[in-house]
Amino acid sequence: xxxxxxxxxxxxxxxxxxxxxxxxxxxxxxxxxxxxxxxxxxxxxxxxxxxxxxxxxxxxxxxxxxxxxxxxxxxxxxxxxxxxxxxxxxxxxxxxxxxxxxxxxxxxxxxxxxxxxxxxxxxxxxxxxxxxxxxxxxxxxxxxxxxxxxxxxxxxxxxxxxxxxxxxxxxxxxxxxxxxxxxxxxxxxxxxxxxxxxxxxxxxxxxxxxxxxxxxxxxxxxxxxxxxxxxxxxxxxxxxxxxxxxxxxxxxxxxxxxxxxxxxxxxxxxxxxxxxxxxxxxxxxxxxxxxxxxxxxxxxxxxxxxxxxxxxxxxxxxxxxxxxxxxxxxxxxxxxxxxxxxxxxxxxxxxxxxxxxxxxxxxxxxxxxxxxxxxxxxxxxxxxxxxxxxxxxxxxxxxxxxxxxxxxxxxxxxxxxxxxxxxxxxxxxxxxxxxxxxxxxxxxxxxxxxxxxxxxxxxxxxxxxxxxxxxxxxxxxxxxxxxxxxxxxxxxxxxxxxxxxxxxxxxxxxxxxxxxxxxxxxxxxxxxxxxxxxxxxxxxxxxxxxxxxxxxxxxxxxxxxxxxxxxxxxxxxxxxxxxxxxxxxxxxxxxxxxxxxxxxxxxxxxxxxxxxxxxxxxxxxxxxxxxxxxxxxxxxxxxxxxxxxxxxxxxxxxxxxxxxxxxxxxxxxxxxxxxxxxxxxxxxxxxxxxxxxxxxxxxxxxxxxxxxxxxxxxxxxxxxxxxxxxxxxxxxxxxxxxxxxxxxxxxxxxxxxxxxxxxxxxxxxxxxxxxxxxxxxxxxxxxxxxxxxxxxxxxxxxxxxxxxxxxxxxxxxxxxxxxxxxxxxxxxxxxxxxxxxxxxxxxxxxxxxxxxxxxxxxxxxxxxxxxxxxxxxxxxxxxxxxxxxxxxxxxxxxxxxxxxxxxxxxxxxxxxxxxxxxxxxxxxxxxxxxxxxxxxxxxxxxxxxxxxxxxxxxxxxx
Numbered sequence: 001x002x003x004x005x006x007x008x009x010x011x012x013x014x015x016x017x018x019x020x021x022x023x024x025x026x027x028x029x030x031x032x033x034x035x036x037x038x039x040x041x042x043x044x045x046x047x048x049x050x051x052x053x054x055x056x057x058x059x060x061x062x063x064x065x066x067x068x069x070x071x072x073x074x075x076x077x078x079x080x081x082x083x084x085x086x087x088x089x090x091x092x093x094x095x096x097x098x099x100x101x102x103x104x105x106x107x108x109x110x111x112x113x114x115x116x117x118x119x120x121x122x123x124x125x126x127x128x129x130x131x132x133x134x135x136x137x138x139x140x141x142x143x144x145x146x147x148x149x150x151x152x153x154x155x156x157x158x159x160x161x162x163x164x165x166x167x168x169x170x171x172x173x174x175x176x177x178x179x180x181x182x183x184x185x186x187x188x189x190x191x192x193x194x195x196x197x198x199x200x201x202x203x204x205x206x207x208x209x210x211x212x213x214x215x216x217x218x219x220x221x222x223x224x225x226x227x228x229x230x231x232x233x234x235x236x237x238x239x240x241x242x243x244x245x246x247x248x249x250x251x252x253x254x255x256x257x258x259x260x261x262x263x264x265x266x267x268x269x270x271x272x273x274x275x276x277x278x279x280x281x282x283x284x285x286x287x288x289x290x291x292x293x294x295x296x297x298x299x300x301x302x303x304x305x306x307x308x309x310x311x312x313x314x315x316x317x318x319x320x321x322x323x324x325x326x327x328x329x330x331x332x333x334x335x336x337x338x339x340x341x342x343x344x345x346x347x348x349x350x351x352x353x354x355x356x357x358x359x360x361x362x363x364x365x366x367x368x369x370x371x372x373x374x375x376x377x378x379x380x381x382x383x384x385x386x387x388x389x390x391x392x393x394x395x396x397x398x399x400x401x402x403x404x405x406x407x408x409x410x411x412x413x414x415x416x417x418x419x420x421x422x423x424x425x426x427x428x429x430x431x432x433x434x435x436x437x438x439x440x441x442x443x444x445x446x447x448x449x450x451x452x453x454x455x456x457x458x459x460x461x462x463x464x465x466x467x468x469x470x471x472x473x474x475x476x477x478x479x480x481x482x483x484x485x486x487x488x489x490x491x492x493x494x495x496x497x498x499x500x501x502x503x504x505x506x507x508x509x510x511x512x513x514x515x516x517x518x519x520x521x522x523x524x525x526x527x528x529x530x531x532x533x534x535x536x537x538x539x540x541x542x543x544x545x546x547x548x549x550x551x552x553x554x555x556x557x558x559x560x561x562x563x564x565x566x567x568x569x570x571x572x573x574x575x576x577x578x579x580x581x582x583x584x585x586x587x588x589x590x591x592x593x594x595x596x597x598x599x600x601x602x603x604x605x606x607x608x609x610x611x612x613x614x615x616x617x618x619x620x621x622x623x624x625x626x627x628x629x630x631x632x633x634x635x636x637x638x639x640x641x642x643x644x645x646x647x648x649x650x651x652x653x654x655x656x657x658x659x660x661x662x663x664x665x666x667x668x669x670x671x672x673x674x675x676x677x678x679x680x681x682x683x684x685x686x687x688x689x690x691x692x693x694x695x696x697x698x699x700x701x702x703x704x705x706x707x708x709x710x711x712x713x714x715x716x717x718x719x720x721x722x723x724x725x726x727x728x729x730x731x732x733x734x735x736x737x738x739x740x741x742x743x744x745x746x747x748x749x750x751x752x753x754x755x756x757x758x759x760x761x762x763x764x765x766x767x768x769x770x771x772x773x774x775x776x777x778x779x780x781x782x783x784x785x786x787x788x789x790x791x792x793x794x795x796x797x798x799x800x801x802x803x804x805x806x807x808x809x810x811x812x813x814x815x816x817x818x819x820x821x822x823x824x825x826x827x828x829x830x831x832x833x834x835x836x837x838x839x840x841x842x843x844x845x846x847x848x849x850x851x852x853x854x855x856x857x858x859x860x861x862x863x864x865x866x867x868x869x870x871x872x873x874x875x876x877x878x879x880x881x882x883x884x885x886x887x888x889x890x891x892x893x894x895x896x897x898x899x900x901x902x903x904x905x906x907x908x909x910x911x912x913x914x915x916x917x918x919x920x921x922x923x924x925x926x927x928x929x930x931x932x933x934x935x936x937x938x939x940x941x942x943x944x945x946x947x948x949x950x951x952x953x954x955x956x957x958x
Contacts, residue, residue, distance in 0.1 A: 038505045039066055041492055042080040043145065043485035044633050046369025047071055047217050048494025049080055050573070053486060053505045060087040060486055060505060068572060071195065071494055077216040077936045078631050078645070078895045085642045087486045087506070094765040095641060097468040097481035098510030110479060115511065115521075118478060123525040125460060129432050130162065136414065139166040139422050139431040142382065143438035144174060144371030147490030147502055149545040150515035151373070152380040153537065154437065155388070157523050159381075160406045160536055165393060165416025166431060168384040170439040171374040172419040172734060177336040178367035179378060179386075180732040181345025184605050185353065187597035188557040189378055189390050192589040193328060193364035194496040194575070199225050200362030203324035204234045205317075207259060207348070208334020210242040212941045213630045215332070215368050215495075219244070220937050233324075235317050237262060238334065239625055240690045240697060243941030246948070250317055253692060255308040256623045256739045257612035259335055263347035264295045264607060265303030266318040267354055271295065275322025277356035284593040285353055287604035294606050306609065322355050326362030333370060333627070337738040339613040342731035346605035353602050359590035368495050371634075375493035379558055380549055384416030385733075388552040405552050406536060418733035419445065420726045427454035437464040437515060438482065442471035443635040443703030446724035446735045447678045449715075464518060467637040469769045471704045471718070481512040485638075488514060490542045491568070493576075497558075497585070500573040501565065516545060554580075557596045612739050613727035620676065620741035622696050624654075626720055627738075629699040630938055631895055636701050641765055643785040643792065647892035651784050651796070652702040652719075655688035656744065657695065664746060671747040671780055671798055674698070676740045679722035682709055682747050682780035682798070696744060698723075700737070705772065709780040709797075716776065749779055749798040751831060752852045753808065756786070756794040756859055757815045757845025764791040767814055771795055774811055778803065787863065788898060794859075802831045808849060815845040825876040834876055841867050857882035860889060893946075894932035894939040903930060904946055922947045 034057045042049040050069020054062040063084045067074035085091075100118040101110035129137050140158050142151065151169075158167035179189045186192065198204070198221050212219045226232050236248035237259070245251045254262055270276050271292065281288050304311040321327050329352065335344040349358075349365045357363040369375050381387040381402075388405070391398035399411040417425050423441070425431045427450065434455075445451045455461055455475035463476035466484035473479060486505045493499050508514070513521075516539075523537045539545045543565050554561050559579040568574060575585030595602045616623055631645040639645050654674050656666070666672060672685045674696065683698065691697060703719035710716065723742060728735040759767055768783055771793070775781035778797035786792040795811060797803070812818065817837045825834040832850035836843065836858075843862040848855060861868075861883075868875055871883055882888070890901035907929055908922065923943055927933050933940040 035061075036505075038503050040486075040503050040505065041069075041372070041500045042076065042083065043372050043638070044079050045215055046371060046374060046495040047215050048372065048492060048496075048498060048500060048573075049076060049217055050500065051076065051080065051083065053084070055505050059089050060084040069500070070573060071496070071498060072217045075217050075220055075936070078938045079633055079639055080217075081896065081936055082642050082645060083485065086638045090762050091641050091765055092509065094762070095467050095469045095637075095769070096509060096512070097465055097473075097479055098512060099481055100511065101476075101479040103477045106477075110476070115513070118480070119521055119525055122462065122478065122522060123529055126433055127526060127529045129459070133432055135162050135164040135412070136166055137430070137432045138162060138164055138435070139417060139426065139433070140168075140435045140437070141419065141422060141439065141441060142167065142169045142377075142436075144169060144171040144374035144377050146377065146438050146515055147373060147488055147492060147542075148376035148380060148549065149490040149542040150437075150519070151377045151382045152388070152545055152549045153516050153519040153523070153539075155380055155382050156406060156536060157519055159387070159402075159411050160408050161523055161526065163412050165384050165412050165414060166422060166425075167382070167416060168419050168422055169377050169382050170419070170441070170444060171371060171377050172383060173337065173444060173737060174333070174370040175336060175367065175374045175378070176383060176418075176732040176734040177338065177341025177345050177729055179383070180342040180729070181349060182367070184342065184603065184731070185346050185349040186590070186602050187595045190557055190589055190596075191367050191495060191497060192358055193366040194587045195221065196587060197326075197328050197362050197364060197366070198222055199228075201225065201326050201328040202229075202232060202362060203320055203327040204232065205237075205321060205327060205329040206234065206244060206248075207237040207262075207329065207331045208336070208344070209330060209332035209368060210238065210240075210244045210627055211330060211332075211368070212243040212247070212938070214370070214628045216630075216936065216938045218330075218368070219941075223937075223940070233320055235320060239623070239692070239695060240627075242690060243945065246945055247941055250313060250320070252307070252309050252313055252317060255306075256625055256695070257338060257340065258307040258609065259344040260340060260347045260607050261298060261303050261306045261609040262314070263344075263351050264298040264609065265300060265307075265314055266321060267351050268295045268298045268303070269300060269315055269318035270322040270351070270355055273319065273322070275319070276354045280356040280593070281354060284595070285602045285604060286599070287606075288354065290606055291350060291604040294608060298609075321351070321357070324357070326360065327352070327355070327357040328363055329365045330368055331366070332368045334738060336367075336732075336734055337736060338734070339725075339727045339729050339736040340610050341729040341734045343605075343607045343610070343729075347607035350604050350607060353604060359588065359593060361588070364588065366495075372494075373492040375495065375497065376491065379493060379553075384418050384422075387411065388549065389556040390558055391556075402552070407534075408536070418728075420728055420735050421733065423451050423454040426458050429457065432459040433462070434458050434460070435462040435464070436472060438466070440470040440472045440635040440637060440703070442475060443705065443719065443721065446721055446737055447726040448718040448721045449679055450726060452718070464515065466512070469705065469765070470635060470637050480518055481510065482518065483508050483512050483514050487512070490516070491546060496575060498573045498575045499560070499563065499568060501568045516542060612741075613736050614676070614725045614739060614741045616694075616741040620743050622694060622742045622744055624674065624676070624696045624698065624723060624740045624742040625738055626698055626700040626724065629701060632699065632701045634701065635703055636705065640705070640785070643764075643787040643790075644895060646785050647788070647895055649699060650786060650891075651794070652683055652699070652707040652782055653686045654683045654744070655686055655691055655697040657691040657693045658687040658689070659693050660744075661685060661687050664744070666746055671749055673745045673747050674723060674742050675745070676723040676725075676742045678725070679715070679717065681707070681717045681719060681722045682749075683707065685744070696742065706784055707782040708772075708775045709778055710776060747780070747798070749800055751799050751802045751850060753778070753797040753799075753803060753849050754795070754852045754855055755811055755815055755817070755845070755847045756792060757817070757837065757862070758787070758790050759793050759815070761791050764793055767793050770814065771811070774807070777807060786859075792863070802849070808833075808847075812847045815847070817845050817847050823876055836875060838868055841869060843868055856888060857886060861886065893942055894930070896935035896939075897931045899930050899932040901946070904932065904943070905950075908947070908950060919944065919947050919951060
């Protein structure tokens with residue numbers, strides 16, 4: 001940075017943080033101790049579940065599902081049901097950004113600053129950059145987790161005031177292919193179905209989505225629908241045999257990226273067997289003749305070979321789909337995150353249009369939104385190629401309409417940079433200043449080496465964020481503290497076009513501001529420097545912003561001019577369109593066969609199958625896919641603060657087929673190099689029967705915050721997105737995050753180091769963040785949480801030689817492993833050590849170096865809180881053998897009720913429900929005795945899997 005930043009002269013103190021934390025939770029006008037309940041929504045996936053938040057006036061004390069909310073009717077998944085734990089002030093004060101910070105010079109530490117000095121600096125700096133280099137020298141990268149009102153003012157700031165279309169969002173990584181697919185075929189970005197269609201469907205086709213993990217509350221609804229209607233069939237197409245796939249009546253284990261071939265092949269069969277609706281096609285669509293010429297080449301034999309599935313299964317899927325009275329498709333990132341993402345979406349919609357599986361109860365192509373308000377962002381034109389109310393940036397009439405609505409001379413016509421393009425432009429020096437809000441591109445973007453080069457090269461990086469511990473914050477020259485869930489106010493729109501009021505429960509902590517407040521403050525200051533006498537941002541609150549957004553929708557496909565905050569508060573969440581004069585929103589679209597196109601007809605798109613951009617070859621023979629874990633969310637800045645959410649998937653790993661591991665002499669837990677053309681990440685390998693040979697899977701959540709190291713060439717590694725490809729769809733510009741060609745080689749790192757222990761809750765997250773620099777000093781390292789009633793931190797590392805004694809002592813000291821309370825065993829000759837901290841007769845922390853084979857029983861012994869006195873010398877002996885009588889619990893399956901695998905198997909051993917009854921009886925008995933699967937239900941698919949594996953049918957299949 002070329003300009004001196006004026007910083008607040010008073011450094012932050014422990015008292016400052018304590019005071020800020022004390023503020024978090026005191027609702028204005030609410031006396032401490034007074035219990036209140038507030039209706040709001042969950043801040044995770046696009047299902048948009050209603051939540052009732054309990055507060056005592058100082059903090060969130062509990063959450064439960066809102067029984068009146070039509071998205072979830074009182075249900076919450078394991079993530080939603082632990083939301084109150086993420087709002088705990090003791091945890092929040094360790095990870096929250098509570099005051100502005102600025103960096104005096106590049107490479108220096110950021111220092112605390114006042115809002116006045118920070119905003120004054122930003123205004124001067126951005127104004128000067130625009131004057132010198134033009135409006136397009138500034139870029140904004142924002143988030144589908146912002147509220148609609150936040151999104152709207154960011155969009156207006158960039159396109160209306162500054163005059164640049166360089167504003168994009170992490171929804172580009174999430175839903176832009178769905179947007180493009182809907183627009184190309186149906187004429188507008190509007191999911192035509194609703195959640196009630198799940199209850200009406202006769203066939204549910206899930207593709208590119210592990211719905212049981214990604215949208216668990218919708219999956220509960222699918223389970224209920226199947227119970228009520230035994231004739232309802234479910235087809236799942238996925239490269240992995242996920243928990244969702246295991247539940248299917250027909251599973252199509254397609255090869256990664258072959259979705260277009262699958263859908264074209266199904267349409268080919270429907271044409272051949274006269275399962276299309278010719279009358280509907282002629283009356284309501286255009287372009288079918290051209291599509292027919294393409295799909296005639298997609299014969300069952302060709303498609304089966306291309307997709308890697310059985311020909312008879314393909315034919316069965318096509319017949320079920322075409323013959324069904326109501327076929328509903330549910331899809332997510334498996335279609336969207338692809339260099340052919342738009343074609344995949346369009347090919348599936350082609351199949352629906354041809355068979356008239358749209359515009360009627362139980363039918364339709366239903367894109368499931370990934371983020372809580374990706375839909376709201378799309379509504380206000382939050383993408384670089386869009387304008388408010390689903391208008392197109394490339395359309396001169398649309399630009400003129402928005403200019404009139406905003407009261408500006410014009411809206412820029414120059415196309416804006418989309419996500420990958422934007423970071424390319426920053427790295428190239430075209431974009432000088434990058435403003436990032438509510439997202440973590442240093443974790444979530446593909447090809448992390450490129451992203452980090454861009455962040456280092458930018459002249460100024462502004463990060464507007466609630467959490468100071470994300471990887472992106474490390475690159476911030478200016479940190480602007482923002483509010484988050486339980487503090488924000490506005491609206492969100494879920495996957496079925498349903499708008500919900502989002503209400504605050506707690507006041508803003510410390511000096512944090514609402515995102516819209518930050519934007520408006522900056523915009524007004526910039527207007528003054530530009531000499532403008534009338535402000536484009538006259539709003540006093542979120543309702544005024546929303547009302548202006550509402551007016552932009554008048555006459556559009558998403559018209560909400562009949563809605564108001566009052567209606568949303570009094571009558572609950574409402575679906576759009578809801579035009580002026582309407583008494584309710586519209587459940588499903590296109591029931592009349594009229595589409596929002598120039599001639600009212602839907603359009604068939606000529607979709608051609610193209611292989612994945614990153615093709616496997618002799619050098620990179622594995623297909624690597626990424627996806628969601630059951631209990632984590634995105635980059636884990638929120639869920640990663642809750643120790644119990646790590647119990648189902650405790651640490652990063654790459655999942656491989658057992659046959660691939662045996663061929664390479666890799667055992668469970670062995671470290672491997674996973675390497676693509678862009679970088680390498682060392683990870684433990686784990687065998688999974690979800691995987692077919694030649695494929696691997698890594699959870700999308702594991703970024704540098706939880707796994708890193710020096711890397712195989714000393715260049716540094718930053719998690720899963722070191723490996724993923726920046727190749728993107730030419731129509732949607734959405735990158736191919738789902739697939740990469742990789743090689744997997746066993747890592748020869750003979751020296752291991754492991755430290756774990758209980759940590760005071762007021763320091764646990766701070767410790768986890770403080771250990772991050774240590775992780776980079778090892779070839780491989782990871783750091784996660786564990787525990788339930790207590791919080792534990794686990795640090796794991798590996799290298800080709802023992803670490804320096806000083807480094808080991810430093811790490812151990814942060815866990816309190818020092819002094820006379822520590823029991824020690826050291827074998828310097830072999831490089832082995834075991835240092836154990838005992839407090840009150842129980843294990844408090846353990847450090848293992850060299851030989852870490854006793855890890856499992858020592859960690860479980862610590863977690864169980866058992867007395868160590870009976871162990872005697874066994875505690876320090878270098879043995880893998882657990883103490884006599886000690887029984888490992890194993891992995892937690894049910895997070896809600898803390899039920900482990902061993903307890904489930906023990907109960908199944910005790911009562912032979914499987915052989916003497918049915919799988920359904922076995923499941924009901926487990927639920928009745930252990931209570932697993934009776935709260936959120938997220939573990940039910942896994943319980944079914946355990947029962948099946950133990951059943952006679954499962955043993956035969958094995």
